[in-house]
Amino acid sequence: MIEINNVTMKFDKNKGEKEDFTALDRVSINIPESCIYGFLGSNGAGKSTLMRLMCGVYPCTEGSIKIDGREVFDDPEAKGKIFFVNDETIQYSTYTLKDLKNYYKCYYPQFSEEVFDRLTEKLSLPQNKRMSQFSKGMKRQAVVVAALSCKTKYIMLDEAFDGLDPAMRKIIKTMIVDELMDRDAAMIVSSHNVAEINELCDRAMLIHQGHLIFAGEVDEIKSGFCKLQTSLGSRQMTKEMAEAAGLEVMQFSTLGSVAQMIVRGGAEDCLAKLKGLSPILLEAVPLTLEEIFIYELEVRGYGADILKEN
Numbered sequence: 001m002i003e004i005n006n007v008t009m010k011f012d013k014n015k016g017e018k019e020d021f022t023a024l025d026r027v028s029i030n031i032p033e034s035c036i037y038g039f040l041g042s043n044g045a046g047k048s049t050l051m052r053l054m055c056g057v058y059p060c061t062e063g064s065i066k067i068d069g070r071e072v073f074d075d076p077e078a079k080g081k082i083f084f085v086n087d088e089t090i091q092y093s094t095y096t097l098k099d100l101k102n103y104y105k106c107y108y109p110q111f112s113e114e115v116f117d118r119l120t121e122k123l124s125l126p127q128n129k130r131m132s133q134f135s136k137g138m139k140r141q142a143v144v145v146a147a148l149s150c151k152t153k154y155i156m157l158d159e160a161f162d163g164l165d166p167a168m169r170k171i172i173k174t175m176i177v178d179e180l181m182d183r184d185a186a187m188i189v190s191s192h193n194v195a196e197i198n199e200l201c202d203r204a205m206l207i208h209q210g211h212l213i214f215a216g217e218v219d220e221i222k223s224g225f226c227k228l229q230t231s232l233g234s235r236q237m238t239k240e241m242a243e244a245a246g247l248e249v250m251q252f253s254t255l256g257s258v259a260q261m262i263v264r265g266g267a268e269d270c271l272a273k274l275k276g277l278s279p280i281l282l283e284a285v286p287l288t289l290e291e292i293f294i295y296e297l298e299v300r301g302y303g304a305d306i307l308k309e310n
């Protein structure tokens, strides 16, 4: 289990700035074994910073990150349990795949040549070509293979599927699931493709400007929101009426006499709250994770200034 407990990360202020910059503000989540965990967030939210803290690149300003009970910063044993593929990964551009294999074999005693050879062959990656001559997608494939071959208990992929075409994204995702299924490993992936996180991950969290908005099982997160459509007939439904009925409305719009709203809460509960208004139309539709992402950021004003300027 990875325990992220009340983590704050501040970076030193730049010249001319009054205060240090807070990239993460009291973030707490637990990442259990045997799961695929998605990190979602707006640009600059703090996802990569949290991943770097989780593999002990630098210490937290406050709080703690423990891997299987051991504080990760400055602890080689804890660090050895985690493999981090960052978004600028291939530093070894003069390496061939064979060199890459030998490099990781030295660092990870449990490295599996069988997995490395099998997966590189499956993806038809050339063994003797320098990786500087690989396409961006081929480099991504190579590091995912390396990550799976190192057989660490935790694997983190920042911007996991960047540069991969849709067919290759599917192949890589299936490969990850197949390889992880047989062992108690956890994969943590960040991506801006929310639909992909929804499809791949059983758990997810959303951060915005360093603050945790939600974290938990994807199905549970999704059951905490719904889209309602309702009509009261000749009376016009208003946001105020919905709120007075006890709903937490994130977005409200009308088309003729039909009101559509995005609300926080389970469908059954929300429908029950509106029944008292005797609607002639009342239905609830579940939200996708992508819609939840957009509405959660919208209520926090994300993008509003930019949209206003245009």
Ligand SMILES: Nc1ncnc2c1ncn2[C@@H]1O[C@H](COP(=O)(O)OP(=O)(O)OP(=O)(O)O)[C@@H](O)[C@H]1O
Residues within 6 Å of the ligand: 011, 012, 021, 023, 041, 042, 043, 044, 045, 046, 047, 048, 049, 050
């Ligand atoms: N070494 C650093 N020094 C100062 N500020 C930093 C440093 N690293 C990150 N930041 C700042 O911390 C914030 C979070 O950055 P981070 O890279 O973690 O975001 P992210 O969620 O991964 O973003 P994106 O989705 O755009 O890749 C940003 O405002 C960034 O400028």
